[in-house]
Amino acid sequence: MIGAVAVGVAAGVVAGLLGVGGGVLFVPGLVLFLGLSQQHAEATSLLAIVPVAMVGSWRQDRYGNVRRADGLLLGLLSVAGAAGGVALANALSGAVLRAAFAALLLVVAAQLVRGTMREAGAAPMLRRRAGKGVD
Amino acid sequence: MTIGTLAGVFSGLFGVGGGSVIVPLLVLWLGYEERAATATSLAAIVFIAAFAAAVQGAYGNVRVLDALLVGVPAVGGVLLGTWLQQRLPARSIALLFAAVLAASAVELVIR
Numbered sequence: 340m341i342g343a344v345a346v347g348v349a350a351g352v353v354a355g356l357l358g359v360g361g362g363v364l365f366v367p368g369l370v371l372f373l374g375l376s377q378q379h380a381e382a383t384s385l386l387a388i389v390p391v392a393m394v395g396s397w398r399q400d401r402y403g404n405v406r407r408a409d410g411l412l413l414g415l416l417s418v419a420g421a422a423g424g425v426a427l428a429n430a431l432s433g434a435v436l437r438a439a440f441a442a443l444l445l446v447v448a449a450q451l452v453r454g455t456m457r458e459a460g461a462a463p464m465l466r467r468r469a470g471k472g473v474d
Numbered sequence: 475m476t477i478g479t480l481a482g483v484f485s486g487l488f489g490v491g492g493g494s495v496i497v498p499l500l501v502l503w504l505g506y507e508e509r510a511a512t513a514t515s516l517a518a519i520v521f522i523a524a525f526a527a528a529v530q531g532a533y534g535n536v537r538v539l540d541a542l543l544v545g546v547p548a549v550g551g552v553l554l555g556t557w558l559q560q561r562l563p564a565r566s567i568a569l570l571f572a573a574v575l576a577a578s579a580v581e582l583v584i585r
Contacts, residue, residue: 347545350544351552365544381489383541398556406510420478420481420483421526441580
């Protein structure tokens, strides 16, 4: 249970810091610390994301960063896709879904590393440090 | 429209917000700058996750107490994270986070 709370705080911090959804931490946390099945963990993660995204977008809106019309439009357009995705998640076996989710984590991890390398490319000093594998 | 549909499928299938799809596509296809993309993505995620959670609820998969257990601390975490964003090198955090994700992926598969 303490592990689950720690996962929650960590997921919130990375959501605020990096703008990635807390879901990539919620789902493994719920599976590994609370022993939920992959399907239950994904469903529960979705509910947990709602307040996090609400608070996060409220704060970002105060900075004037949210394009409200586009955000709303994207949200409404995603409804059919989300229903299809949920149906697919429930049609797949837990093991298959878990392996696919693990692959997603690796892709997100690679995306993050690529992003930081790109930033480093803009600053030669940082690139040297990254090249040594430190930091 | 394509972005919305893709994000919805991702969110529903994997139980994540869909931000890892929305942010790069807003930047690449619609020419958003990074900060506006992240912020707008978060706003869209509110609707996407709420709807996908409702559908999952209809399947009887949502554990409300467990969601509160991780979700409530996460709200505090978000406030801490946005505060920290001004004070910490995002690069090292991104790399650390990438390592955590890779380790979680391995753990999930070998489990």
